[in-house]
Amino acid sequence: MDTVAGRTQSVGTIPSHKMPETTRLWRSHHSHNAHSEVHSAFVMGKSRVAPLKSVSIPRMELIAATMASRMDTFWKRELHMQLQPSVFWCDSTTVLKYIKNETSRFRTFVANRVSEILEVSQVSQWRYVNTTSNPADSASRGLCVDVFIKNITWLSGPEYLLHPEQDWPVNPDQSKLLPDDPEVKVSVLVNTVHCSEQEDATSRLINHFSSWTRLRKSVAWILRLKGLLRSLCKRKQVSPSKHQGPFTKQEAGMTKAHTLSGLLCMDELKNAEMTIIKFCQRARFPDELDKLQSGMCVSKNSSIFKLSSVLEDGIIRIGGRLSKAAMPEEAKHPIILAKDLHISSILLRYIHEEVGHGGRNYMLARLRQKFWVTGASTAIRSILSKCVVCHRLQAVPGSQQMADLPADRVCPDEAPFTWVGVDYFGPFEVKSRRSLVKRYGVIFTCLTIRAIHIEVASSLDTDSFIHALRRFIARRGQVQELRSDNGTNFIGAERELRQAIEGWNQGRINDMLLQKNIKWVFNPPTGSHHGGAWERFIRSVRKVFNSTVRSQNLDEEGFYTIVCEIESIINGRPLTKASSDPNDLEALTPNHLLLLKSSPSLPPGEFHKNDIYARRRWKQVQYMSDLFWKRWVQEYLTQLQERQKWCDKKRNFTVGDSPHCG
Template sequence: MRNCVVEDSLDNLKTQLQSYENHEFKDHASRGLSVKQLVERPDWIKGPAFLSEPEEEWPGVEPAVSEESPESTDVEVHAVTAEDQSQDNAIDQLIEHYSSWTRLRRAAAWWLRLKKILRTKQRQSHNFTDALTVQELEEAECAIIKHAQKSLQLDSKLTNLDPQVMDGMVRVGGRLKNAKIPQNAKHQLIIPKDHHIETLIVRHIHGEIHHQGSNHVLAELRQKYWIVKARAKVKSVLGKCIICRKHRMPVSKQKMADLPAYRVKSDDPAFTVTGLDYFGPFHIKQGRVTRKRYGMLFTCMNSRAVHIEVAHTLDTSSCIDGIRRFIARRGPVKVIHSDNGTNLVGADNELQRALQELDQDQIQNFSTSHTFEWRYNPPAASHHGGVWERQIRTVRKLMCAILNEQHLKTCRSDEQLHTFMCEIESTLNSRPLTRVSDDPDDLDVIAPR
């Protein structure tokens, strides 16, 4: 019985093959044809001739097993079709694949063009390689948004927008129908929350306006789209933008070391540990001769008090005389800190050359005989002397204020220069070291004097 069924099946198969031959169902690529035969038979490109005829006239194909066959009752045929859910999953995978709104629209436009070409019978009139048009990109965007809006859920936040369906897409309602503004601005497209295109659109607008802030991005977004809880989404996307994080990242600062012990001691008298630096020069008149004078700034490393002396020259003897006057007025000193002479950044060349010529051995002998220690900062490390460098900047600021923003060019005598330096010293020592409080019960601010 089974042999008879097999023979019947073979006979039906031969009949089908003959039908294929009659209708030119030949597979020329695998069967082999000469070049001349291949050129003369265009059906391998256009397909069989019956495809250009109505579907009712297409030839049918008989099943291999007849209904009278004994085995036909034991065979179950399951038809597998592309359901809407599987199509949605494929589209979702396509959307999730792209991280750019522009690339997603172009990819969707190419797929829609291919779909349109396959549905038309005159395929040769279409060129698949032509550049995409603006209309095709807009159609692709509409198709993407229509698919995304399938996940919209009717809740209180959506109903408050008075949603309306226009051109197959859900838009924001409202009372601006007669307003003379663009249609997209009157009725924005509603984008479902937590959808992938939500992130792509926000990221695209952020790049179009050259990485501006969240408020600017939100204003541009509302010109066409409406995202539920858009402000939180915009801040989330902008917080992950690599370009913005690079440009707005605060400059990293090196953690500073602990303050030295002499900077935080409160039981030592003022100027026990002192910083010294030069500034100037200043010109004075002595008859018809113009001479140079320099300022020696002494600052207490603990109380931040300031003492200023006038040095006539930059030689070693003038430096020692200035220190002796300072000690005579302010009391004994244990340690003096100063620059090394080669790293006076910001001073003029003459001051640098003169300080390099100071006899450091003679100064060291003088400090030893007066029972205090002289410590020099490392070369090319002016930041070690930030305490006195900052006070010199304040001195320059006061000089400009006292002279009404005019440069101090020439003083009539040493007496006028000494008076000028004493006034600057007094102002520096009256500056507040703490913040002024608004509470009347608080104590007065702390000042060096």
């Protein structure tokens, strides 16, 4: 297959003609001169050697057509002149059918090349030329030199190129591709047919119910109606001598109303249950039932072979090994059911609710008092996983990885009690004259050095808290930020505290704090872990108080004294690990800094080791304070790196989750 094409310009626009052949590309050109004469001449040729691998003739023809389209693109890019659309001549009707195809899908080889051809040319540009009139055949079939020199068609192109377009060869009728063309993809239709087994009325009735109790009652009523209809039919079928006369419409109605108006009895429910089980066993174990009815053993391939099944009143039960055990007959020979039956699911759901949403072992023990479901553990696990009540009762609260410590926990060089957490604890009974009164402890925790300060409050009202806070600030210095629990965080025995704190006039307290430039931050509701820094100290205070006072009732003065001693004990606890080596430094405690604090505003300046021998006491204090903070950063702060809980990052709640709010 070849392509003949070319372009030159003398006057006006110039069309070019390309004739593809299997092994090379040949281009010719004709143009109109000043005398309106048409000239055609050879411009460019290109050929390719056929590959050693066997390639079909249509594919080689298509390769040559692809070469023609590439040469046309090259020619347009190199010539900077206005050109008319090219004309492609091809003597392969198969290639022309490929190019003009609009219905079939080709294999990859043909599809890629046809797509490339149509990207640079139109279908109307491709025309048919007979093999005898195709000059490109001279190169593909070979010629002797003397014959080739005399070949005018090779250099000037076919003679019809010099004639008007209406005289050019006519394209043959391009019929559709043959259905057995190897390059056309075979269309394979895959039809999916959903075949559902036709359920009978009884199966639809059983699958309709999702409750074991309602199913038994419904079947019991149906069986009662069935008995009524049978009795009516038998009465109609009796002999005329015994017949008392036909049923009147009124008598039939009275009989039906009397039969269907009464309540169900236990025997009817048991009969309904056995009827349901017989039907399901017949549907699920037909072969086993037939063999047991004929006195044979079930097949070894059966799922109930190891159960030594027996037939009793038309119901398959377990023969088992417990026939001599002191157990009820139903427990020794339970009814066999398959786990994939619908009644097995609703029966397990019924037992699960009956045992109060108990666990798998409890359900299994209750189930096997009467029934034996094959693969019961798996079925019970499936029931438990779908139980909404169990999910709500046993749900684990959502959590996320513990956040980094806030700045008020890790910033050194601030005065103690700059960042404070506050909480109430108590009450304690104190003797006042001849009566007992309640007193409450207000614990202030330094979030940085973990020191505490305890004030005594006479009540839980707003004024008492404000007085306690003012005494604390007067003795410990200015507070920058105050954190406390929300009133809804108090639970259980702290109900009195919760109700009193919820009744605080928070606006009034906030106004007082704003006057002293204190920011008050509430922990979120139900987020008591935000206040763990002071909740743990309340436990320590109670422990020391109970071990010291025991069951004694202190007076006011003794109570204040014991509170101060407890504060000193808690502040003397080590923040770092104590060492048994006498050469090591003393374990760091909050009192190392508290007992040296003289005022909330420390003097400015840099202090050195020599200042410990200075005559001015404030320099000695300041040096020891700096020493505390250095040890605090090096020995204590590094211990806070490890997360005690919530160590893993979890997925946040998203739309579509079903959280259970308790």
